[in-house]
Amino acid sequence: MQKLFSWVLSLCLLVGLVVFSSSPTEAAEKGVTVKDLAGRTVTFEKAPKRVVVLSPGDLNTLQTLGVTIVGRPTSMAPVDPSLKDVPQVGNIHQPNFEKIVSVKPDVVIAGTAFQAHVEKAKSLGLKVIITSGSSIDDIKSSISLLGKLFDKEQRAKVLIGKINSKVKKYSxxxxxxxxxxxxxxxxxxxxxxxxxxxxxxxxxxxxxxxxxxxxxxxxxxxxxxxxxxxxxxxxxxxxxxxxxxxxxxxxxxxxxxxxxxxxxxxxxxxxxxxxxxxxxxxxxxxxxxxxxxxxxxxxxxxxxxxxxxx
Known part of the structure; x- marks a missing residue:
């Protein structure tokens, strides 16, 4: 009887360890460090959830990856209905920092031209990730970067694979x-x-x-x-x-x-x-x-x- 009790107790402890190690809360709190397309290393204590994006290309990429947006580029062009109520916060050349700060983002995603504003963003307590769209290879690198940052690496690989297939088609x-x-x-x-x-x-x-x-x-x-x-x-x-x-x-x-x-x-x-x-x-x-x-x-x-x- 004592042996049976010991076995059951060991099994319960093992199950508890498995459940604890795969806890969604722990996964969500896991930190992440990335190197952006400006060569800057940026570390987050936990995966960013509230995202501001300042260029249409990055917006499209983030939507395709399934990332939730709390601030989008200011534009007169039609947007996806799901973004209609998301605040417009300027663009990489003319960011509206007052609006950006007001939506309390965990990260600001912006293109190369935003580098001129990085120091001001940092002074306001904002974390910035710089992407690039100067070439198809840059776009692929940006997709890979965003995939890692938001724990969407598999989706990012699929997107990059599609781009590679298209380039090969026309090669x-x-x-x-x-x-x-x-x-x-x-x-x-x-x-x-x-x-x-x-x-x-x-x-x-x-x-x-x-x-x-x-x-x-x-x-x-x-x-x-x-x-x-x-x-x-x-x-x-x-x-x-x-x-x-x-x-x-x-x-x-x-x-x-x-x-x-x-x-x-x-x-x-x-x-x-x-x-x-x-x-x-x-x-x-x-x-x-x-x-x-x-x-x-x-x-x-x-x-x-x-x-x-x-």
């Missing part, structure tokens, strides 16, 4: 279509280099960037000043245009530019191969939607190629 899709990507409005536009996000998408979707040898602007990494003379000399097959703050005004200004004597004789203009790219996919990193950007770009390149082969 041999060299269309030989020569393109230029303009970002801005009218003659004040910038030209996207291969080192920009949109330039990287163009390359990986099978296009050739005529601005590959243009000089980068120090203030805008990945972009060059618009040189009408060089574009006319290169005579691209297609002109891609990325609209930003005011799409209607941008389109109006770009159509006016294309009608000038310098531009209207270009091959792309004559063939009506001037394409306005959707800002939600190309104005900045679209996060987990990067596959959609690759699909869109490749589809447009193939349309232009079909025109050239007629």
């Amino acid at each position: 041999k899709a060299k269309t030989t279509v020569r393109a230029v990507i303009l970002f801005g409005s009218g003659s004040s536009s910038l030209v996207a280099l291969p080192t920009s996000f949109s330039g990287d998408v163009l390359k990986k979707a099978g296009g050739e960037n005529i601005a590959a040898s243009f000089s980068q602007i120090k203030e805008f990494p990945g972009y060059a000043n618009l040189s009408t003379e060089r574009i006319i000399a290169s005579n691209p097959d297609v002109i891609f245009i990325i609209t930003h703050a005011n799409p209607a005004e941008t389109k109006k200004a770009m159509i006016k530019l294309m009608s000038t004597s310098s531009w209207r004789n270009l091959k792309a203009v004559k063939n009506k191969s001037v394409v306005f790219l959707p800002s939600e996919l190309f104005a900045a990193s679209p996060g987990a939607k990067i596959g959609e950007a690759l699909d869109y770009m490749n589809k447009e390149l193939l349309k232009v190629k079909a025109k050239l082969n007629k």
